[in-house]
Amino acid sequence: MIIKNFRKLAVSEERKNLLDIIESGLAAIDTKKAISNFVKIEKEKLLVQDHAFSLKNAEKILVVGIGKCSLEAGAALEKILGKRLTGGIVLDVHEGELKKIKAYTGDHPLMSPRNIDATKKIIGLLSGLTEKDLVIFVISGGGSALLCQPHNFTCIEESSVVDALIHAGANIQEMNTVRKHLSLARGGFLAKYAYPAWVVSLIFSDVIGNNLEFIASGPTVKDTTTIDEARAVMKKYNIHKKCGFSSANLIETPKDSKYFEKVKNILLVSNRTALEAMSGKAAELGYVSKIVSDNLSGEARDVAKEIVESLSKEDAKTALLYAGETTVKILGGGKGGRNQEMALSALKFIKDNQIMSSVASDGRDNTDHAGAICDIISREKSKKKNLDIEKYLKDNNSYEFFKKTGDFINTGDTGSNVADIVIAINN
DSSP states (O other): OOSTTHHHHOOSHHHHHHHHHHHHHHHHTOHHHHHHHHEEEETTEEEETTEEEEOTTOSOEEEEEESTTHHHHHHHHHHHHGGGOOEEEEEESSOOOOSSEEEEEOOSSSOOHHHHHHHHHHHHHHTTOOTTOEEEEEEOTTHHHHSOOOSSSOHHHHHHHHHHHHHHTOOHHHHHHHHHTSOSSTTTHHHHHHTTSEEEEEEEOOSTTOOGGGGGGOTTSOOOOOHHHHHHHHHHTTHHHHHOOOGGGOOOOOOOGGGGTTEEEEEEEOHHHHHHHHHHHHHHTTOEEEEEEEEEOSBHHHHHHHHHHHHHTSOSSEEEEEEEOOBOOOOSSOOOOHHHHHHHHHTTTOOTTEEEEEEETTSOSSSSOOEEEEEHHHHHHHHHTTOOHHHHHHTTOHHHHHHHHTOEEOOOOOSOOOOEEEEEEEO
């Protein structure tokens, strides 16, 4: 089981069904499984989905992975490439060791000196390659923070900017527009360093809409944003006043098309992968399954209310499925993430015959919990413990609320990342 406290949570048939559906979604996006399913070697060719790349004259084959999927993907690629693999580097938030690929651990969501050191090693590895070399990149969520290479400022200054944007509720496109212009490793820079080698990027999307240039801030994708757009985001959220960071320090990203002519960026896994698996499982369990959205966004509290209102218009035995990434305006001093906050907000509106859950696919909803369940059982627990929902919401303290009711979902680090998945069921 991916959900470690599955049995403890599954105290009713309705809960068991909901957890089974979530479990199927998380299993479908398993990183090693995805690499094994979509990446093959046949007759001196690297096959990725319906793409083929010749390995016949390749002098070096390197793997470079960035993000929360990179360690698991690196292990799978070592197995597939075997003796053909020259070496490589993966930079992940998880600790681990690989055989031929060097594994480094970095910090997330804020930058650190070890992120800078590992990024320098990646840049060094890519420098000096030739047109006979091939670099297989693995790009996944978390890569923006990990690929830290500031110019004329420190990672502490960059962290203050990112932290201010998070607290202000900036969406991922706004966040990564700024991040691309804060690092000499994002926004196409890795493609520039790898030039003139051939590049194949295997991309695991955690960004709604799957716009490749915003996933991990697009290190191998030609950037269409500008410094002026990054300045506009910083001005919108008053970053200069909050952090004292001057937009004069922003970095322009590579715009020369030659760096991207030999780059193939391939979307390997997205939240749609999880949603389709969940839909199939829901149908198997006797529900009418509806994938409502794969680009869910908005303030978590408001989205929760909207989902429950939509669910209330559906017939019995209906499962509504969503995926995406909401935001939270941090006004209190509590602990939690957008998934737990969404579940806590939904608890105010959920009806006796309904159940809802929101889960971070990487297993960490800004805490060691992945998300939470809300239903009549959790409501009754909160009443018995005299827990004031509004008070916990006001303090952004959803983590402590669900810790007290025991209705949190615990998966540990999944090694996968396609943002968040949400399910709401009428029983």
